[in-house]
Amino acid sequence: MNNKITKPTEAELQILQILWQNGPSTVRFVNEKLNEEKKTGYTTSLKTMQIMFEKKLVKRNEENKTHIYAAVVREEDVQKHLLDKFLDSAFKGSAMKLVMQALGNRKTSKKELDEIRALLDKIEKGGNK
Amino acid sequence: MNNKITKPTEAELQILQILWQNGPSTVRFVNEKLNEEKKTGYTTSLKTMQIMFEKKLVKRNEENKTHIYAAVVREEDVQKHLLDKFLDSAFKGSAMKLVMQALGNRKTSKKELDEIRALLDKIEKGGNK
DNA sequence: TTAATAGTACGAAAGAATTCGTAGAACAAA
DNA sequence: TTTGTTCTACGAATTCTTTCGTACTATTAA
Structure with missing residues (x-):
């Protein structure tokens, strides 16, 4: 790895x-x-x-x-890495705040909203880890 | 403004x-x-x-x-501004992807998940904007 | 009053990232 | 061949950011 x-x-x-x-x-x-x-x-x-x-x-x-x-580097890996840094420097580590900002201030389609809901459910069920 | x-x-x-x-x-x-x-x-x-x-x-x-x-500048305003830039440069503008990444790869409490759901509902109702 | 202390101002060095010019190699066409 | 085009290599200039040294002023304590 x-x-x-x-x-x-x-x-x-x-x-x-x-x-x-x-x-x-x-x-x-x-x-x-x-x-x-x-x-x-x-x-x-x-x-x-x-x-x-x-x-x-x-x-x-x-x-x-x-x-x-x-x-050579994978898009998801770099994104994750950059996100960690960004979260830290701009949102002092609060993923919540960032997500709220990201969702709050822009138009998001019904389909996307549903996808997020699905993810939330999955996380809650513990499927995430 | x-x-x-x-x-x-x-x-x-x-x-x-x-x-x-x-x-x-x-x-x-x-x-x-x-x-x-x-x-x-x-x-x-x-x-x-x-x-x-x-x-x-x-x-x-x-x-x-x-x-x-x-x-002089407000925290939320700067965060929004940085987020816009970041979204653009790292996620090519897809708030969805960013949110998925942010939620997907870390532990989020039930309370927070519910807050996000509430926000999603509000957005969908058009309450947002 | 004088010396030590704690500030500000500011230029310039040091670092990091970006941009560019120039030299030379490979190749294609005449 | 020779000439023009398209590459790579690479050093150096430029620009942006951060760091630091030094000069000077105000304040405080002896």
Whole structure:
């Protein structure tokens, strides 16, 4: 079990999102995706991905001249890790408060609400642990 | 209505937490609180609080030699703001996923679960908004 | 009144993250 | 071949944040 998740920086997280969403990708592809959000130079993306490679956040296939990058860390694991940190720093650890805030201030569909209810029931039954 | 919340840095957020929790405080007090968590030089705390003052995150009473600092921004407002950002960057905007993660991976009391149910009901009834 | 103590102000060093320019390798097309 | 294009590598500039040293002022105690 590999617990040592290094907290990705903001730029790294954005790239991970793209890799999670699209699967293994070239730097060019990632850079183009990034540019949909915010002007980003090609070598900037490249450099960031090289750093992520050193940090083992991603791996890459170097068989061809154009490398193919893929996420090494799993989306859920990173989310959990970031959530823990965030909970701590912004909500002093109160998951309750965070959930109330998250639900309270935005529109959530009936379907989603029901899904949450189902989860609550499951937790209460002790299915969670 | 003042929407222009500048995202506080990590160090600034820690100080805000102390001010929210303890009310108006001196630099010395804040610094001592910070030191319960992590060794922090006095002038480091001072400098950070001065920057926060410039940024209008805090105000201060300068009547006496020892200034008294107080938060200007409200805890809920900052939390909401940080949550929005976090949701976006880590969960691509899906409050659902975040809530599931937050509830799924930790122990939550019956009372809390019921509070959430109540909130869900309220949202569904359209009472929310 | 003088010395020690406790403050503020502030520039600048140190660190961390991001951005960018340039060099050189690989490859394709002419 | 030669030329243009598309890559990687990588150092260095930039920017943002945090930390710290130093100068100076007010206050307190001897």
